[in-house]
Amino acid sequence: MDSVAAVRRFNRTVTQRVGALDDRYMARGRPLAQARLLWEIGPGGAEVAELRARLGLDSGYLSRLLRTLEGDGLVTVGPAGRAGGDGRVRVAALTDAGRAEWAELDGRSDDFARSLLAPLPGRRQERLVAAMAEVERLLVASLVVIEPCPPGDPRARVCVRSYARDVSRRFDGGFDPALSRPVHDEELVPPAGVFLLASLNGEPVGCGAVKLHPDAPAEIKRVWVSDTVRGLGVGRRVLDELEKYAAERGWTAVRLDTNRALTEAIAMYRSAGYREIEPFNTEPYAHHWFEKRLAQ
């Protein structure tokens, strides 16, 4: 397959060679990990747990790095500012010297970016920037992770609220959740069902749920994808995971209902093998009902 070769060439030249240069720019005099951490803390400060998640570091290692930066007088680590907050969490903030160092890093990053553009004639610069944006956008698809999540989790709530907002904007006459058939959290917790969350670098960007009705096909609900990642196949992956969940537990069919305004969703269901069926519920906002038989 030729496109695999093309991706490999890209990885080699761009992620490896350019990435190494980027690192070298970033870490002048200071170990790379420290520079990255300092950068990640930023002028606004950051909670330790967040830093750990963003940089993917071991708790002990991060702690030690923070101690080093503190020793150099660049960072202070103290209890979270907000009263009433969790007293265990600590926030790292930059000192004046740290802010200066951060500005230096920021400047260097700018320099490096400019050095990539500089050798190109003007129009090619624009094309490079456009192509980079495209690559970045399309590559995030492979960074989106889909995993089960309690429906009560704040990130799940964010998704469901966004879902309701999107839908009410698109339906004729809006959408009032109170009129729609209710879904209770307990129905989306194993073994009754599951709620899946799609996230990108920890940020929620999509969701979907399935209810495993006893003695009836499983029912798919609340499939939603943030428009920041729309068109990248995330919805389809969520749907696949939900079907897989139901199939593994013995269900042989899934159903769902949807509104005629959601044309892309309908197209996705059809292309995923769903067939339109007679109404199987009395959902007031639904115009179409679909079913798909699951291979065991």
Place this chain on the structure above:
Amino acid sequence: MDSVAAVRRFNRTVTQRVGALDDRYMARGRPLAQARLLWEIGPGGAEVAELRARLGLDSGYLSRLLRTLEGDGLVTVGPAGRAGGDGRVRVAALTDAGRAEWAELDGRSDDFARSLLAPLPGRRQERLVAAMAEVERLLVASLVVIEPCPPGDPRARVCVRSYARDVSRRFDGGFDPALSRPVHDEELVPPAGVFLLASLNGEPVGCGAVKLHPDAPAEIKRVWVSDTVRGLGVGRRVLDELEKYAAERGWTAVRLDTNRALTEAIAMYRSAGYREIEPFNTEPYAHHWFEKRLAQ
């Protein structure tokens, strides 16, 4: 500047995040540096000096890495095969076990490339591949280095031969170097002049030379750019460097002659501030003569 921000976003998400994933794929069980080295040696083997240049490693460190791979029975390092070659250079080659390991790495690289494409729907995959190719092509411009080189260097010879071949393909009736006004190597060695070589990862991809005539404008010769990097501003950069070289040594003008078939070159000269002048030599292949006054 917004495009700088876009490049930085790209560097962050793509070179950093994807690059780190790539490394993790590459280095399973084995230290990354070893895996990279093994990969770089490849089934065809490679000279030690070349490996050092490609990977940018310290001589001692590389030697040690080779010793480790040798100890693991993956690599043999021996004197260069070619008789009459430099007896000091050594070549690393893969053993059977090394070849197997290499194939394993190769397979993993493929897997990783596929894993980037897989989550995307088909048409987006094509767009990603196209955008990657574009980014890669445009970014190599910033990896091209231009530096003085003795005109007798093999890489310089390669360029001049390519130049003659390109030109003879384009001129009506071909190009016979014997009929053209000759340029001797000594004229392109400081202080009489200079030969500049443009190279990408050590491979020659362009050249240009200037002769500093006493009591006459400096003369630019042999500006050539390989079509692998054409359109990326390399020719313009070579020209700038040549002008700078002449200006720094007190020359106040540069001249050159060119053939009417070389339309892009002519356009480049014009856009770089060259004005057409009366013939200043009797070059049989020239149709246009240009001059540019240099700011001191």
Place this chain on the structure above:
DNA sequence: GAGATTGCCTGACTAAAGTCAGGCATGTGG
């Protein structure tokens, strides 16, 4: 309010990466 959990910290490690100073054999220019 006891017991488990969570968030951060420290100490004690190990492995990998990289540097530096020489050393030996080969090659090159006078």
Place this chain on the structure above:
DNA sequence: CCACATGCCTGACTTTAGTCAGGCAATCTC
């Protein structure tokens, strides 16, 4: 043939990165 350069190698280091086990205090759960 001498002096010097070059290509590779070894030994002796340092730094960076990262892991793991445990510990303390705050918080949550029952």
